[in-house]
Amino acid sequence: MTEILGNINSVCPECLAQIAGHLVRRGDEIVLEKICFEHGAFATTVWRGSPAFESWFRPKLPFFGGERQQAGKGCPYDCGLCQNHSQRTCTALVEITSRCNLQCPVCFADSGGTEPDPDIETLTRMFAQIVARTGGCNLQLSGGEPTVRKDLPLIVRLARLAGIDFVQLNTNGLVLSTDPDLSFELKEAGLSSVFLQFDGTDNQVFTALRGRPLLEAKCVAIENLSRAGIGIVLVPTITAGVNTSQLWDIVRFGLDRLPHVRGVHFQPMSYFGRFPDEFVPNHVTLPEIMSGLHSQSRGLLKVADFRPPGCEHALCSFSAKYLLGEDGHLMRLGSDKCDCTPISAEKGALTSIGVTARQWGSVAEFLPMAQHPPEDELGKFIHRARTHTFSVSAMAFQDCWSLNLERLQGCCIHVAQPDGRLIPFCSFNLTARNGRSLHRPQLRQKIIAT
Amino acid sequence: MNLSFLPPDMNWTCEPCGEKLQPGIVELQYVGSVFKVELPVCPKCGKALISEDLAIGRMLEVELLLEDK
Numbered sequence: 001m002t003e004i005l006g007n008i009n010s011v012c013p014e015c016l017a018q019i020a021g022h023l024v025r026r027g028d029e030i031v032l033e034k035i036c037f038e039h040g041a042f043a044t045t046v047w048r049g050s051p052a053f054e055s056w057f058r059p060k061l062p063f064f065g066g067e068r069q070q071a072g073k074g075c076p077y078d079c080g081l082c083q084n085h086s087q088r089t090c091t092a093l094v095e096i097t098s099r100c101n102l103q104c105p106v107c108f109a110d111s112g113g114t115e116p117d118p119d120i121e122t123l124t125r126m127f128a129q130i131v132a133r134t135g136g137c138n139l140q141l142s143g144g145e146p147t148v149r150k151d152l153p154l155i156v157r158l159a160r161l162a163g164i165d166f167v168q169l170n171t172n173g174l175v176l177s178t179d180p181d182l183s184f185e186l187k188e189a190g191l192s193s194v195f196l197q198f199d200g201t202d203n204q205v206f207t208a209l210r211g212r213p214l215l216e217a218k219c220v221a222i223e224n225l226s227r228a229g230i231g232i233v234l235v236p237t238i239t240a241g242v243n244t245s246q247l248w249d250i251v252r253f254g255l256d257r258l259p260h261v262r263g264v265h266f267q268p269m270s271y272f273g274r275f276p277d278e279f280v281p282n283h284v285t286l287p288e289i290m291s292g293l294h295s296q297s298r299g300l301l302k303v304a305d306f307r308p309p310g311c312e313h314a315l316c317s318f319s320a321k322y323l324l325g326e327d328g329h330l331m332r333l334g335s336d337k338c339d340c341t342p343i344s345a346e347k348g349a350l351t352s353i354g355v356t357a358r359q360w361g362s363v364a365e366f367l368p369m370a371q372h373p374p375e376d377e378l379g380k381f382i383h384r385a386r387t388h389t390f391s392v393s394a395m396a397f398q399d400c401w402s403l404n405l406e407r408l409q410g411c412c413i414h415v416a417q418p419d420g421r422l423i424p425f426c427s428f429n430l431t432a433r434n435g436r437s438l439h440r441p442q443l444r445q446k447i448i449a450t
Numbered sequence: 451m452n453l454s455f456l457p458p459d460m461n462w463t464c465e466p467c468g469e470k471l472q473p474g475i476v477e478l479q480y481v482g483s484v485f486k487v488e489l490p491v492c493p494k495c496g497k498a499l500i501s502e503d504l505a506i507g508r509m510l511e512v513e514l515l516l517e518d519k
Contacts, residue, residue, distance in 0.1 A: 334518040
């Protein structure tokens with residue numbers, strides 16, 4: 001039986017024209033269906049199983065402040081941000097190179113390596129523009145692979161000097177594993193955290209997704225970062241049939257490496273790039289990750305632990321925070337139920353900026369205090385929680401098949417451009433089936449996906 | 451248990467009740483977590499005095515540690 005749940009606007013995967021569609025229920029699946037009058041009908045499953053789709057909402061009062069561009073052609077063609085975008089920037093992303101030292105069969109970004117790196121003057125200007133336009137946000141340095149730049153510590157230092165408190169590096173960790181000094185140099189420059197691509201706990205997964213056995217290198221990178229006192233977030237790209245059975249194994253791997261590993265952030269694979277006509281996307285949906293964590297951990301993590309976000313659109317992510325007790329017991333922290341009344345999007349973003357920075361950043365400053373635990377209950381809690389909280393979260397990016405423009409308009413992760421524009425992440429990476437991009441200058445001509 | 455939230459000077463009076471505050475065990479609840487602490491309490495109405503130091507110190511830190519995204 002098919003039940004129409006609501007109308008959506010999306011794009012045609014062939015021509016990227018804005019088209020209308022519906023979210024419909026088919027059994028325990030929610031399917032995004034849409035029709036392009038030129039290229040036909042498309043259907044993509046965007047939600048499977050528990051928790052129930054209708055239970056997953058967190059309405060927000062839109063935020064239209066800051067510098068905005070006039071909307072001309074409509075969403076998603078005016079990004080930068082346009083006057084219809086309903087959220088501010090929580091995390092600005094700067095691609096500091098398109099070069100990469102790992103040629104993955106699947107790739108998160110446009111790592112073709114053909115364009116020159118932005119120079120220091122350009123990056124300095126971009127950091128200043130980010131601070132001026134957003135009023136302050138977290139920063140992620142990305143690529144390509146950012147560690148191929150020899151001047152990376154200088155770039156981190158310049159971002160901090162621009163007034164950005166939380167600077168995170170998105171990396172595959174290869175250079176960090178072979179150059180132990182780099183972690184110390186980055187720490188000294190002011191790096192808070194590393195988003196470490198980490199797809200599984202055995203080399204079969206790495207070989208399937210990255211083309212090489214990388215587990216040992218990842219472990220060495222984690223050791224080097226830990227010694228330098230940089231917070232680490234494990235970031236697995238979750239792919240159907242490759243690593244969906246390792247969700248809990250990855251969390252346990254991270255818990256074993258507290259306090260320096262601060263959490264796991266799952267990213268289900270989405271499809272950016274060029275794809276053959278017969279290609280059918282197979283998205284792993286957020287509820288599958290939540291219920292997979294529940295079953296694989298045998299109830300140590302529960303579906304009911306996870307909450308929709310207060311910053312981005314509810315359908316874009318989930319998160320939970322735990323405290324690992326001295327006895328190994330895992331205790332969920334935070335409210336028992338979701339606040340379902342509409343909240344200010346701006347307030348949600350500001351909260352998220354702070355919570356993210358505190359959870360994913362370094363806790364090295366608290367470690368010397370571990371020798372003198374306090375005796376009262378409140379003090380004991382604080383003492384342990386300063387170093388042993390652990391976040392489990394996921395973010396589902398959107399591609400030309402799954403794009404829901406309402407979600408895109410609530411996006412808080414924005415790719416900064418040299419001209420000052422801030423382009424929502426999924427819009428920036430959006431490509432038609434033939435690889436044509438809306439906002440990227442160019443894409444390499446091969447299949448890429450994240 | 452060594453509870454440390456009593457002010458050095460316990461010479462406080464509950465203004466509505468006119469009673470001198472006395473040490474008492476109070477449960478602090480915040481987003482699903484409960485902490486027992488010793489605070490100055492009015493023996494008549496049960497209201498507790500939370501000093502500014504505690505409110506903007508350890509209580510704020512707990513609030514930040516428990517805060518959801």
